[in-house]
Structure formats: structure tokens, C-alpha cells
Amino acid sequence: MPIYEYFCPNCRTKFELLRPISRAAEDGICPGCQQHAPRIMSVFASFSRGADGSVTAVGGGCASCATHACASCSLN
Template sequence: MPRYEYRCRSCGDTFELSRPMAESAAPATCPAGHEDSVKLLSTVAVAGTAPAPTQGAGGGCCGGGCCG
């Protein structure tokens, strides 16, 4: 289940809730009990291991050949 981050407009507390995507925009009550909150835009960092591009293997930024 996705986690969403919210900020309470009354006390300024930032908190997270796990809820279905269909309920992401529904009102959220902060841990202090205030009901006036706003959903924050969260960024997600994804790290992985991908092989480094090989020189001279073609491809390039536009399929090879035109970026010389």
C-alpha cells in the first residue's frame, strides 16, 4: 500500500499515512487530532545498478550517427 505525506495546517506537523491510491486525496487527520491537512508532493529516489554504456556501441542520444 502506498505511503502519502501530509502537513497539518493547524500545527505544522508533517506525517505519513499508508492508504489506497483511491483515498490519497481524502482528508487526513494529523496525530494531534487536527483535520485541516494538505497532501504534500513527495519525490522518490530509486537507486540501482545498471551497466555503464560502452563507447562505440551505437545508440547514443538519438540512435547514433547524428551526435557525432
């Protein structure tokens, strides 16, 4: 089952839910405030892998990330 990311605009919490593809378009329920939270698209940033195996994000920010605190952002 795929993991989808949701962002609660009420309490600005980003969370993930495991759910079937058939329900992917549905809002998630925020674990913090129980409000409906729309799904956000995971950002697949461009990464370059250095000769030493380190991974570097290319192109800076995480444009689609509403919180600027996602896994992709932390790599920047």
C-alpha cells in the first residue's frame, strides 16, 4: 500500500497515511486536530550523487513542500 502525504492547513501539520490507491484522492484526517487535510504531492527533487556516494540536492528548495520541513527540504 502506498504512502501519501497530507498537509493540515488548520494546524500546519504534515503527516503520512498508508492507504489504498483507490482512496488516494480523499482527504486525510489530521492526527493533531482531526480536521480534513488535503493530499500533497511528494516532491522528487533532483539529486546528484557524488563520486564519494554523498547525495546532493540540485536546484535548491522544495517548491511543492508546504511546510519546508519535509525529508527533501532537510537535504538542502
